[in-house]
Amino acid sequence: MIRPHDDVTTSSSGILGRIKRRQLLRLGFLGGTLLALGEMSALIYPFMKPNKIVGLGAKVPVGSTASLMAQFQSTQDVPILNTLGRFFLLHPEGGIIAAYRKCTHLGCTVPYVAAENRFHCPCHGSLYNKKTAVVEGGPAPKPLQLFHIAEQNGTLIVDTNPLNVIDRQKNEWDPSVLEIKA
């Protein structure tokens, strides 16, 4: 078997002088493999992260303030459901809020029950106010969370990102959360 002479070095100084051929090949192969794995991870992670959000998480247009207020007036403030965006539009005194439909107890989807004139969670019986979504009974620890609403060219846009909500800790109506006044 022919082996390269250990004492043959092309240059005597620097890193090249100290690394032997086989070490270089081994390092190159190992480095190449690690690089390929790193590139694959760098591809797969952003690939798996969705850019297009449908439903919860999207920015949902819900019409103008005037048309919503007219609807509230004609129905005596029955909450307006947006199923895909998973929220209710409510009419507290002085404005419009968008309540995230997720029970603050254990996360069930809360329906509005017309016969009771309030929200009634079917899982464990949490009750929320029709106009402000503060707790009226049951195990829920705090009011329904609120989505941010912005007005753009006369249309209200509800930002349904559940990681960016108005999280009311106190169980009472506080008008300072109003973003749309009417």
Place this chain on the structure above:
Amino acid sequence: MLELPAEMWRRVKSGPLWKSLFRHGYPDSRKNQSLAVFTNVFLHLHPVKVRRHALAIPYTWCMGGLSFFLFLVLTLTGTLLMFYYRPTTDLAYADIKDLETVVVFGQILRNMHRWAGHGMVITVFLHMVRVFYTGSYKPPREFNWVVGTLLFVLTLVLSYTGYLLPWDQLAFWAVTVGYNIAQAAPFVGNEFAFVLFGGFQLGANALLRFYVLHVVALPLATGFLIAIHFWRIRKDGGISGPL
């Protein structure tokens, strides 16, 4: 009278086709018995010789073998179910209902898949219990214990991803609980859940992702680790002996 078939049989056995398939004689000698095992791609993972004590059923209760058997049952029934099941939010539930009520043998295949899935979680767990109580995780088998632990985790993840696919209330809310658990991970929880499930809540993305993981990615990883697991048993001297 039997000379003609005997002659033909001899010719077949000495011909190139036979010799390309079999590299050893009839396994009636110790050499040929060994060759029969380790020249066969399916048997070569298995030890050539098994110790007598290892054949006693109460030592292992066959839990490892049963886990593998259930894995094969799940692969076969799962592949058949794939011919009818479509992983979209508007079709998945109806397809499962069709499998239960319309497709010939669909109900038994679907139920076999479900029960074998539950069964595999149980047998893998009991297998780990046996390995623990017989001290079979000790050197030189500590590497195989780690492989086995990974297989246990894969079994649970396979079970979890399969749970979502019927897209009924039970599946949706059970996996929603999993989503919330993933979100509870420190620092990376929200981001991790968003990337894994493909949204802020369960939807079409999550269903399709779980389907792909359930039928391709996880079974491949599991099969790969199973091969290593079996090979490693052999390399570590077969099944563990009495202490």
